[in-house]
Amino acid sequence: MKKPKNLGWLIAGAVVLIILFWGVSGYNGLVGQDEAVDNKWANVETQYQRRSDLIPNLVSTVKGYAKHESETLEAVMAARSQATQVKIDPSNCTPQQLSQYQKAQGDVTTALGKLLAITENYPDLKANQNFLELQSQLEGTENRINVARKDFNDAAKEYNVAIRRFPKSILAGMFGFEKKNYFEAEAGAEKAPKIEF
Incomplete structure (x- = not known):
């Protein structure tokens, strides 16, 4: 029985098509994961912006009672x-930039904590419906921020694992897909706060 002359070319062509298909689908998958990380970052910024938008109303309400x-x-x-001046491009984010962003947002959290603590001295303020609604919205926003940060870290982890696993690591190296940074706990967060009466 005689072998077809073109069988070698057909096999080589099939192998090339399989490799090409794998490369295209792998690249597109990495692009999708990269965009997912950017989208999760946008969600983080949206929640921080929501908190930032609530602050002037909260301060204005407190100012009326606590001059x-x-x-x-x-x-x-x-x-x-x-905090609103610190901007980050998620596709080019360095650990230092993310740390600076976290610090600025942490400063807002600390300042808000002090503001809410002084409200304890003003029973009329604590009973004000506008203040109660703003405080509730702020608490909800803080929860949304935590969820958005977790979602961002999860998406970044999924992406980072994908670009490090063989054989996609080859594509990642060829096309410049780089590791994404994570939100990390703030310095000292591992220690329980000391409470004294």
């Missing part, structure tokens, strides 16, 4: 202003 707490109110607005 002599101007230092605390100014600190909240200054932290908000600083």
Whole structure:
């Protein structure tokens, strides 16, 4: 029985098509995961922006009741202003940039904590419906921020695993897919706060 002359070419062509199909689907998969990380980052920024948008209303409400707490109110607005100036491109994010972003947002959280602590001294403020609604929205936003940060870290992990696994690591290296950074716990978060009475 005689072998067809073109069988070798057919096999080589099939192998090339399989490799080409794998390369295209692998590349497209990495692009999809990269975009998912960017999308999750946008969700993080959206939640921080939501919190930032609530702050002026909260400060204004507190200001009406706690006029002599101007230092605390100014600190909240200054932290908000600083945090809104820190911008990050998720496709080019360095650990230092992410740390700077986290610090700025942490400063807002600290300032808001001080603001909410002083409200304990003002029973009329604590009973104000507008204040209660803003406080509730702020608490909900903080929860959304935590969820958005977790979702971002999960998407970044999935992407990072994909670009490091063989054989996609070859495509990742060829096309410049680089590791994404994570949100990390703030320094000292591993220690329980010391409470004294």
